[in-house]
Amino acid sequence: MKRLKSILLHLLLVGITIATIYPILVVISVSLRPSDALYSTSLSLIPDGATLDAFKVILTDKPFLLWMRNSLIVSLSVTIFGVALASTAGYAFSRFRFPGRRVGMIALLVTQMFPATMLLLPLYVLMRKLGLVDSLLGLIVAYTATVLPFTVWTLKGYYDTIPRDLEEAAMVDGTTQIGAFVRVVLPLARPALMITSLFSFMSGWSEFIVARVILSSQSLYTLPLGLEGLAGTFQTEWANYSAGSLLVCLPVVLLFLSLNRFLVSGLTLGGVKG
Amino acid sequence: MAEVRLEKVEKIYAQDKRVLHNLDLQVRDGEFLVLVGPSGCGKSTILRIIAGLEDVTDGRLLIGDRDVTSVPPRERDIAMVFQNYALYPHLTAFENMAFGLRIRKRPKPEIESKVREAASLLSIEPLLEKYPKALSGGERQRVALGRAIVRDPQVFLFDEPLSNLDAKLRSEMRAEITGLHRRLGVTTVYVTHDQVEAMTMGQRIVVLNGGVIQQIGPPLEVYNRPANRFVAGFIGNPGMNFFEQVRVGERGMDLGGVPVELPGSSSIPAGEFTLGLRPESLSLDPESPLRMRVDLVEPTGGEAFVYGQLESENGHRVIMKAPSDVQAAVGDVVGFRFDPGKAHFFDAVSGDRIER
Ligand SMILES: Nc1ncnc2c1ncn2[C@@H]1O[C@H](COP(=O)(O)OP(=O)(O)OP(=O)(O)O)[C@@H](O)[C@H]1O
Numbered sequence: 200m201k202r203l204k205s206i207l208l209h210l211l212l213v214g215i216t217i218a219t220i221y222p223i224l225v226v227i228s229v230s231l232r233p234s235d236a237l238y239s240t241s242l243s244l245i246p247d248g249a250t251l252d253a254f255k256v257i258l259t260d261k262p263f264l265l266w267m268r269n270s271l272i273v274s275l276s277v278t279i280f281g282v283a284l285a286s287t288a289g290y291a292f293s294r295f296r297f298p299g300r301r302v303g304m305i306a307l308l309v310t311q312m313f314p315a316t317m318l319l320l321p322l323y324v325l326m327r328k329l330g331l332v333d334s335l336l337g338l339i340v341a342y343t344a345t346v347l348p349f350t351v352w353t354l355k356g357y358y359d360t361i362p363r364d365l366e367e368a369a370m371v372d373g374t375t376q377i378g379a380f381v382r383v384v385l386p387l388a389r390p391a392l393m394i395t396s397l398f399s400f401m402s403g404w405s406e407f408i409v410a411r412v413i414l415s416s417q418s419l420y421t422l423p424l425g426l427e428g429l430a431g432t433f434q435t436e437w438a439n440y441s442a443g444s445l446l447v448c449l450p451v452v453l454l455f456l457s458l459n460r461f462l463v464s465g466l467t468l469g470g471v472k473g
Numbered sequence: 474m475a476e477v478r479l480e481k482v483e484k485i486y487a488q489d490k491r492v493l494h495n496l497d498l499q500v501r502d503g504e505f506l507v508l509v510g511p512s513g514c515g516k517s518t519i520l521r522i523i524a525g526l527e528d529v530t531d532g533r534l535l536i537g538d539r540d541v542t543s544v545p546p547r548e549r550d551i552a553m554v555f556q557n558y559a560l561y562p563h564l565t566a567f568e569n570m571a572f573g574l575r576i577r578k579r580p581k582p583e584i585e586s587k588v589r590e591a592a593s594l595l596s597i598e599p600l601l602e603k604y605p606k607a608l609s610g611g612e613r614q615r616v617a618l619g620r621a622i623v624r625d626p627q628v629f630l631f632d633e634p635l636s637n638l639d640a641k642l643r644s645e646m647r648a649e650i651t652g653l654h655r656r657l658g659v660t661t662v663y664v665t666h667d668q669v670e671a672m673t674m675g676q677r678i679v680v681l682n683g684g685v686i687q688q689i690g691p692p693l694e695v696y697n698r699p700a701n702r703f704v705a706g707f708i709g710n711p712g713m714n715f716f717e718q719v720r721v722g723e724r725g726m727d728l729g730g731v732p733v734e735l736p737g738s739s740s741i742p743a744g745e746f747t748l749g750l751r752p753e754s755l756s757l758d759p760e761s762p763l764r765m766r767v768d769l770v771e772p773t774g775g776e777a778f779v780y781g782q783l784e785s786e787n788g789h790r791v792i793m794k795a796p797s798d799v800q801a802a803v804g805d806v807v808g809f810r811f812d813p814g815k816a817h818f819f820d821a822v823s824g825d826r827i828e829r
Pocket residue numbers: 486487490492510511512513514515516517518519666
């Protein structure tokens with residue numbers, strides 16, 4: 200009985216894994232096709248006459264590296280600003296009692312209830328007034344603002360699990376309140392800081408709609424915008440498109456792999472902490 | 474080393490919750506003072522006020538001759554040991570102990586030698602590279618002690634530091650902490666609700682109830698001459714026997730209808746009082762007209778506690794400490810007497826001790 204259950208469970212997991220991986224394999228396969236076999240319906244994963252031409256085209260003939268640079272600027276800035284603001288705001292919400300604390304917490308939560316598209320128009324108007332339309336800074340501000348509610352709540356929740364005694368011990372030992380935060384609370388909150396950093400980075404890396412609305416100069420395009428440009432109106436060079444997609448994914452995959460250790464403990468945050 | 478003085482301290486938490494009212498307390502230079510009292514009486518609050526972790530609503534706090542009422546904890550030169558140890562989980566035992574010195578930017582060799590010295594004093598040298606989660610409760614407690622010692626502070630504060638340890642370890646650590654105090658001579662305030670700790674460790678003990686000091690004095694004095702009924706009942710285990718409405722006259726008193734001679738009773742004004750008798754001042758006596766019905770005999774090895782009820786109209790509860798071979802069984806009615814010289818009298822209304 201137990202054995203049967205285990206077999207069924209594994210079959211299910213294998214099925215899900217294949218369903219997840221297969222499309223990616225197809226993309227890899229398409230990216231390797233020579234340009235004369237674009238519409239091939241062959242199902243073999245490594246196509247006949249496999250070539251890296253598409254990658255070469257993307258990296259040399261298209262402004263891919265420029266898009267990558269823009270995306271990196273935006274995503275890294277969002278990560279740094281976002282985590283700096285969220286780690287301190289979350290600490291304040293967790294440790295201090297001040298007028299507006301409850302209202303502030305709830306307001307942050309409420310913003311999460313609206314779909315991002317609904318915020319597009321007001322966001323655009325706001326950016327116009329601030330003179331931030333068509334600038335990477337505008338995009339950074341917009342992304343940071345959208346990730347903050349989630350990151351502030353996550354960090355506040357994590358700080359809540361860190362006993363206050365530790366900070367009090369540190370303050371008796373000679374630190375200021377801020378010193379206790381930096382030397383004791385932040386190191387202990389590392390798993391939560393990792394997951395909020397990753398979340399902030401990802402939200403900047405893969406976002407399309409807001410970028411489309413705010414940016415118009417081609418030189419400021421981020422990866423998702425640039426990639427979309429590869430899909431022509433009448434004809435799309437699928438090999439190039441696939442190669443571009445893979446290159447976009449690569450940094451994220453590397454990031455996930457290197458932070459794997461923290462992710463496992465980070466994703467179970469808010470669960471029972473032993 | 475310094476004395477600590479609280480002057481007219483008032484503490485009101487949010488929602489007008491008054492915890493301390495007009496509290497005066499002096500901890501002498503180099504003294505080991507124990508604060509003891511039931512849960513919620515304000516012991517931790519007093520300690521946290523001395524540490525600076527809690528503001529006073531009114532009043533002053535002096536350490537040495539310095540008014541530190543509004544000085545932040547880091548500038549008070551105190552060290553505190555918390556009930557749950559509060560070791561920094563991300564630092565090794567060594568780094569936990571070195572933390573305060575590093576903050577104060579002391580030179581590396583000094584930090585190294587101070588930590589090693591404290592570690593050898595507490596025999597935890599082999600544990601220095603371990604993280605707190607790899608230490609047992611007793612070891613964590615030692616590291617927490619070490620963290621306090623290396624700071625070389627003016628005052629040590631302890632908030633129920635032994636309550637998470639098992640009984641054997643607790644008595645070991647009791648001896649260790651008093652030994653440390655004897656050696657270092659640092660002014661110490663120690664909070665506990667365990668009266669064994671209070672009796673064995675304190676040079677003086679402060680009995681608190683509801684944020685009000687009931688009595689301050691050396692342990693034996695508090696035990697032998699409790700200032701009021703609360704102290705009498707709180708200190709001592711099992712607790713003192715109380716007999717309400719005992720009429721005291723010219724020659725003696727009337728205990729549940731039984732006249733008892735009381736030498737020196739003339740010094741007590743005639744009237745009705747609460748009589749208090751420690752379990753150890755009672756003993757079995759088949760001849761005695763005072764009788765009790767036994768409902769529980771509790772042998773503890775070296776001695777036995779006999780619980781029963783007075784055979785009289787009001788049936789007061791009586792607890793007697795007897796030799797372990799005591800001849801009494803549940804249901805028996807036995808006679809007992811007590812040493813009238815060791816009887817305590819308290820005012821029936823205020824509960825204050827009546828001296829005689
Ligand atoms: N931050 C706070 N806000 C409001 N009330 C508090 C606060 N801290 C303590 N109190 C109240 O003050 C009273 C005294 O608390 P305190 O912690 O000093 O008691 P204690 O004597 O240390 O008790 P215990 O033996 O249980 O530790 C209690 O009634 C408690 O509920």
